[in-house]
Amino acid sequence: MIPLKDYNPTRHFPIVTVLIIAINVLAFLQDRLTGHYEPMLVETARGIVRINHFVGGLSARFSLVPAQLAAHPAEAWHNVFTSMFLHGNWLHIGSNMLYLWIFGNNIEDSLGRVKFIIFYFSCGLAAAAAQFLSAPGSSVPMVGASGAVAGIMGAYLILYPHARILTLLPIFIFFTFVELPAFVIIGYWALLQFISVNWINSGATPQGGIAYFAHIGGFVAGILLLFLFGGRSLAGRRSYR
Numbered sequence: 001m002i003p004l005k006d007y008n009p010t011r012h013f014p015i016v017t018v019l020i021i022a023i024n025v026l027a028f029l030q031d032r033l034t035g036h037y038e039p040m041l042v043e044t045a046r047g048i049v050r051i052n053h054f055v056g057g058l059s060a061r062f063s064l065v066p067a068q069l070a071a072h073p074a075e076a077w078h079n080v081f082t083s084m085f086l087h088g089n090w091l092h093i094g095s096n097m098l099y100l101w102i103f104g105n106n107i108e109d110s111l112g113r114v115k116f117i118i119f120y121f122s123c124g125l126a127a128a129a130a131q132f133l134s135a136p137g138s139s140v141p142m143v144g145a146s147g148a149v150a151g152i153m154g155a156y157l158i159l160y161p162h163a164r165i166l167t168l169l170p171i172f173i174f175f176t177f178v179e180l181p182a183f184v185i186i187g188y189w190a191l192l193q194f195i196s197v198n199w200i201n202s203g204a205t206p207q208g209g210i211a212y213f214a215h216i217g218g219f220v221a222g223i224l225l226l227f228l229f230g231g232r233s234l235a236g237r238r239s240y241r
Contacts, residue, residue, distance in 0.1 A: 002168040003185050004177075006102050008160055014105035016113045020120065021097050024145060027085040028093045031058040059086055063141035064128060070136045084124045086143035096145045102165070103156040104149070110159055110234040119225055123151025123218045130217025147214040150193075151222025157186045158226055159234060190219060 062082035069076040087093035108116040127147020156163075161183040169178050197212040226234070 001170075001180070001185060001188060003099070003102055004166045004168055006106070006160075006163050006165050006182070007179075008106050008163040010105050010109040012109055014108045016116050016120075017100060017104040017108050020104075020145075021100060024085050024087070024093060024097060027058060028087050031086060034058070058082075059141065059143060062086060063143045064132075065141050066132045066136050066138040069132060080125060080128045081121065083128070083141075083143050084121075084145050084148055087145070088143055092144060096149050099149050099153065100145065103152045106160060106163075107152050107155050110155075111229060115229055119151070119155070119222070119229065120148050122225055123154075123221045124148035126151070126221030127211075127214040127218030131211045131214035134213040142211055142214065144211075144214075146211070147218030150215045150218035151225065153186050153189065154219040154222030155226040156182060157190075158223055159232060193219065 062079055063086055064079040064083040065076070069079070087096065104120075107119070111119055124145070124147050127150060128142065131142060131147075161181065163182045164179045165182055165185050167178050167180050167185060169176050193212050193215045196210070197216060
C-alpha cells in the first residue's frame with residue numbers, strides 16, 4: 001500500500017514541513033554529486049556480508065555509525081542529527097519525503113511550528129537511540145529521516161485515525177486507487193516494522209538497509225511525545241472526510 005495524499009486540510013501553511021523537505025532534497029543532491037558506492041564486508045552473526053556502502057560526499061562525514069558513536073561520543077554525537085538529512089538512494093528519500101508531506105503538515109498544524117520542530121528532532125533522536133541500543137557495535141552507517149517520520153505517523157494515528165488516505169493498492173499484477181482510513185495505512189506499516197524487527201536480523205546489518213528498530217523507536221516516541229504536548233486535544237478542526 002502506497003499512500004498518495006490525505007483528505008485532512010490544515011489551517012496554516014506547513015512552512016516547517018516544507019523547509020525540512022527542501023533541506024533533505026538539497027542534502028541528498030549534494031551527497032549524490034560528491035560521493036560514490038564501494039563494496040564493503042561487514043561481519044555479522046550470520047557471517048561476512050557484502051554490502052554496497054556509499055562513501056564520500058556528505059555521508060562520509062555526517063552519517064551515524066553506532067560503533068563510532070560508542071567509541072567517540074564527544075566527536076560523533078552531532079551525527080545523530082545530521083544523519084536525519086541524508087538518504088541512501090532515490091527510493092529512500094522519495095518515500096520518506098512523501099510520508100513526511102502527507103502526515104507532517106497536519107502534525108505541524110496541530111502542534112504549532114516551534115513544538116513541531118522539537119517534536120520532529122526528538123522523534124529522530126529516539127529513533128537513533130533505539131537503533132544504537134539494538135547494535136552499538138555496528139559499523140553500518142545510519143542515514144535517513146525515517147525515524148522522525150515514523151514519530152509523525154504515530155502522532156497522526158492518535159490525532160486523525162479516521163482521516164481518509166488516497167492509496168495506491170497493488171492487487172497481484174494490477175494497481176488500483178482506494179481511500180482508506182489512516183489507522184489502516186499506519187497500522188499496516190507499524191505491523192510490518194514489528195514483524196520485521198522480530199523475524200529479521202535488523203541489528204548489526206539491517207536487512208535490505210532498513211533500520212527497523214529506528215522506525216519502532218521513532219513511532220513509539222511520537223505517540224508518547226504527542227501526549228506530553230497535549231494529546232488528542234491538539235487535533236483542532238476535524239474537517240477531514
